Amino acid sequence: MKKWVFWLVALAALAAMESSLRGLIGAYNYQIVILVGINIILAVSLNLINGYTGQFSIGHAGFYAVGAYTSASLVFYGGPAIRGATAFLPQIAQNAVLLLAGIFAAAIAAGIAGWAVGIPSLRLRGDYLAIVTLGFGEIIRVLILNIDAIGGSRGFSGIPQLSNFFWVYLVVLITVVTVHNLVNSSYGRAFISIRDDEIAAEAMGVDTTRYKVMSFVISSMFAGIAGSLFGHYTMYLHPNSFLFTTSFYLIIMIVIGGLGSIEGAILGAVLVTVLLEVFREFGAFRLVNFSILLVLIMIYRPQGLLGAWTLFRPRKAAPAAK
Amino acid sequence: METFLQQVINGISQGSAYALIALGYTMVYGVLRLINFAHGDVYMFGAFMGYYLANIPWIESRLGTSAASAVFVMLGAMILSAGLGILIEQFAYRPGRSATRFTLAFWFGVLGAGGGQLVGQTFASVVLGAVVGIAVGAVLEWLGIRPVRQESRLALLIIAIGVSLFLENGGQQAFGADPKFFPQIIPTTSLNIGPLNLDSQRVIVLLVSLALMVVLTVIVQYTKTGKAMRAVSFNLDAAKLMGINTDRIIAFTFALGSALAAAGGILVSLLYPRIDPLMGVMPGLKAFVAAVLGGIGSIPGAMIGGLIIGMAEVMAVGYGQSTYRDAIAFVILVLILLLRPAGIMGKGMIEKV
Amino acid sequence: MGILDVRNCTKRFGGLIAVKALDMCLNQGDLYGLIGPNGAGKTTVFNLITGVYKTDEGSIELDGRTIHRSKPSSIASLGISRTFQNIRLFRSMTVLENVKVARHMRKKQGIVDAIVHTRHLKSEEDEIERDAMQLLKIFNLDARADELAFNLPYGSQRRLEIARALATAPKVLLLDEPAAGMNPQESLELMRLIRSIRDEFHITILLVEHNMKVVMGVCEKIQVIDYGETIALGTPREIQGNPKVIEAYLGGA
Known part of the structure; x- marks a missing residue:
């Protein structure tokens, strides 16, 4: 199939679903579907670092926050100007331009944050890297908490709603295709070689620092885009949405599905998001169940539910023992 | 100048509480190479145990606000938390390492108990739920479901995250999500030393922490078990070959670390009496930062790290922006790791090629 | 001045x-052996040359270029490749992919090409795959190209490591105990292979090996070190008769 045909069909399908979905499944389920989509973007992108490159980051929520707040403030403060410049377009196109501007800014800002965090911290290994990324995520959150122009501890309200099913799942598709293509190219093999054996990878001419930073930046950019979509859907942002527990949940998604597998990340994102919603009425008990489930999966099936199994071609096994 | 000295005292007492938690992190990391994310929640558990013990009517009426009641509450909470630490080790971390039994039964029992509470709201329904859960788990195990031997430390880290989430949410279910107020178990007086005005709580926190650290040092340096702990943390496999029962030493390490965390929980609750099931999250993380800062695996390092973090926070709140308080520990962490990755007292390691 | x-x-x-x-000097086309008793520092020399460790004093030059301050990946791209004493293959990759990783360095792909999967990328991928398969054929591994490298028998894993190292198109190839764990028959084949690699690829080979038969049979020049210092240098025949060497190996006094 020609690539442009695929994308054309995808766009048409998404547009058709957007126009009918909310009526079909109701506003509440529609919202869950959106959340699932955003979590898929986050999980698949995080998998690039944690699953393929083998670096353990637990600071994804930080980049998610950078994207969300960047996009929201661009649209909130610069929106009127952009609308003015595009006044000749119909409303829906103006919205699209605004959202795309927000997404673009979010990707750039989160990418820069990823680069700034990645360069120094990727010299560290394993647990140290994990705790430093967690620390960076928390620093970002505390910084946001202290910037009054974006709401500080009150939260950022009044963000225009621009994203919807169409946009979220368009980005889901782009994320999945991008990560899939990337891991099946020389870049992906370089990432995996670092995960398998960093010293051997260096000896074979893989500039491990460069590739690690690269996977960090790409992953952060997608997290930023997810943030933009989130803010422009919920119309309100609060630093507490970006606590390190958010990063924990993302880790859980990719681990439950199986590290280093795109399908696994998708499955994990869907399962975790839906399960948490379905059991919402049980209050704290749902999270008790959920955490016990997580512990049991890790004890009885550490390779995740899908493990090394993949739907698409080239299979990549679970990460090597350390 | 007086305020500065006052701040220094505050910093030291805050820091010594962090140090108590950090010690547990560092010891567990020493023997298992695991960031025990659940450790901060053991600290919370300790505070709650203290709360419940102090509120036992018999204790309240007999001992009231006295040294005896303080000692009873403290020791009781430490022992209960040590038990929790051993349970966590036994049913969450050990199954991937050594052959164990009843893992499923345990977790299903917990699930059943939670379900029982949700459905029946009575003690009987909780017990019934637990019994059903244990039976189901035992049958599943009897059918041949066995833990997988763990090859990666990542799985263990995620188990730790899971246990941490479990304790936080289980705490919300068992203790209630609303904050509670820790009773005054020791009398408060003001001590005036020269120009300094110290309240007795802070002095007690400081003295008790120091005493516990001395006790710990004696255990680790001068007892047989302590020697075995050091051997395990130097090389687990070699220690096993030398005939050390490593599982027992690891369990002991968890017990010791958890008891110290519980002590930390109670001491901090004396200063800041508001306790809730999520109270362990931030102090836990900061204590871990303190452990890394001091060089993870190093006991004196954890003490120094805790003091530095506590001092830095108190100074930042006293002389700068208190809203940045939660970020300070992490900023220090990032700087230290970039300048000296092994921490202050840690040893660098050379990877064999 | 030599190549290394x-x-x-x-x-x-x-x-x-x-x-x-x-001091050590390899000329273009040398088949050079570095031997010494256990703990003599042979592997450390390898790690210094490949940049895994940094030298405290002294210098290392490849073809006249200083390399001892570069990182391992730059040294690899300048033309030094190696195998490892304890095999370090990429365990979750197939045999073919292991070789492909090493080949990338000589064939850069653009990131946009990689993400969009352009036709240009496709042709480059094909080229990399062709080169890799060719190498595998030389090492008699082509039939198992799609198996996980991890599942190969030990001897094949050693050969795959050499194939992977050659895929980076090195000027100098460092082999760290390639015969370790091989039986006499396999060692004999390995010796033939090493000689043919040198001749076919026109490269220089530095060999660390414990198996004296292999070293003496394949190397043209041998340097013996003990406690990190050179104690002898010469042809296999000269080395065999050198009393210092005999003493180092048999543990004199």
Whole structure:
């Protein structure tokens, strides 16, 4: 199939679903579907670092926050100007331009944050890297908490709603295709070689620092885009949405599905998001169940539910023992 | 100048509480190479145990606000938390390492108990739920479901995250999500030393922490078990070959670390009496930062790290922006790791090629 | 001046001097052996040349370019490749992919090409795959190209490591105990293979090996080190008769 045909069909399908979905499944389920989509973007992108490159980051929520707040403030403060410049377009196109501007800014800002965090911290290994990324995520959150122009501890309200099913799942598709293509190219093999054996990878001419930073930046950019979509859907942002527990949940998604597998990340994102919603009425008990489930999966099936199994071609096994 | 000295005292007492938690992190990391994310929640558990013990009517009426009641509450909470630490080790971390039994039964029992509470709201329904859960788990195990031997430390880290989430949410279910107020178990007086005005709580926190650290040092340096702990943390496999029962030493390490965390929980609750099931999250993380800062695996390092973090926070709140308080520990962490990755007292390691 | 020049190199680990003022000079096309008793510092020399460790003193030059301050990946791209004493293959990759990784360095793909999967990328991928398969054929591994490298038998894993190293198109190839764990028959084949690699690829080979039969049979020049210092240098025949060498190996006095 020609690539442009695929994308054309995808766009048409998404547009058709957007126009009918909310009526079909109701506003509440529609919202869950959106959340699932955003979590898929986050999980698949995080998998690039944690699953393929083998670096353990637990600071994804930080980049998610950078994207969300960047996009929201661009649209909130610069929106009127952009609308003015595009006044000749119909409303829906103006919205699209605004959202795309927000997404673009979010990707750039989160990418820069990823680069700034990645360069120094990727010299560290394993647990140290994990705790430093967690620390960076928390620093970002505390910084946001202290910037009054974006709401500080009150939260950022009044963000225009621009994203919807169409946009979220368009980005889901782009994320999945991008990560899939990337891991099946020389870049992906370089990432995996670092995960398998960093010293051997260096000896074979893989500039491990460069590739690690690269996977960090790409992953952060997608997290930023997810943030933009989130803010422009919920119309309100609060630093507490970006606590390190958010990063924990993302880790859980990719681990439950199986590290280093795109399908696994998708499955994990869907399962975790839906399960948490379905059991919402049980209050704290749902999270008790959920955490016990997580512990049991890790004890009885550490390779995740899908493990090394993949739907698409080239299979990549679970990460090597350390 | 007086305020500065006052701040220094505050910093030291805050820091010594962090140090108590950090010690547990560092010891567990020493023997298992695991960031025990659940450790901060053991600290919370300790505070709650203290709360419940102090509120036992018999204790309240007999001992009231006295040294005896303080000692009873403290020791009781430490022992209960040590038990929790051993349970966590036994049913969450050990199954991937050594052959164990009843893992499923345990977790299903917990699930059943939670379900029982949700459905029946009575003690009987909780017990019934637990019994059903244990039976189901035992049958599943009897059918041949066995833990997988763990090859990666990542799985263990995620188990730790899971246990941490479990304790936080289980705490919300068992203790209630609303904050509670820790009773005054020791009398408060003001001590005036020269120009300094110290309240007795802070002095007690400081003295008790120091005493516990001395006790710990004696255990680790001068007892047989302590020697075995050091051997395990130097090389687990070699220690096993030398005939050390490593599982027992690891369990002991968890017990010791958890008891110290519980002590930390109670001491901090004396200063800041508001306790809730999520109270362990931030102090836990900061204590871990303190452990890394001091060089993870190093006991004196954890003490120094805790003091530095506590001092830095108190100074930042006293002389700068208190809203940045939660970020300070992490900023220090990032700087230290970039300048000296092994921490202050840690040893660098050379990877064999 | 040779193709690989190690001058006056010293490496300390804490108080231990692993390599002491070592000189070594390889000429283009040499088949050079580095031997010595256990713990003599042979692998440390390898790690210094490939940049895994940094020298404390002295210099290392490849084809006249200073390399001892570069990182391992740059040294690899300048033309030094190696195998490892304890096999370090990429365990979750197939045999073919292991070789492909090493080939990338000579064939850069653009990131946009990689993400969009352009036709240009496709042709490059094909080229990399062709090169890799060719190498595998030489090492008799082509039939198992799609198996996980991890599942190969031991001897094949060693050969795959050499194939992978050659895929980076090196000027100098460092082999760290390639015959370790091989039976006499396999060692004999390995010796033939090493010689043919040198001749076919026109490269220089530095070999660390414990198996004396292999070293004496395949190397044209041998350097013996003990406690990080050179104790003898010469042809296999000269080395065999050198009393210092015999003493080092048999543990004199």
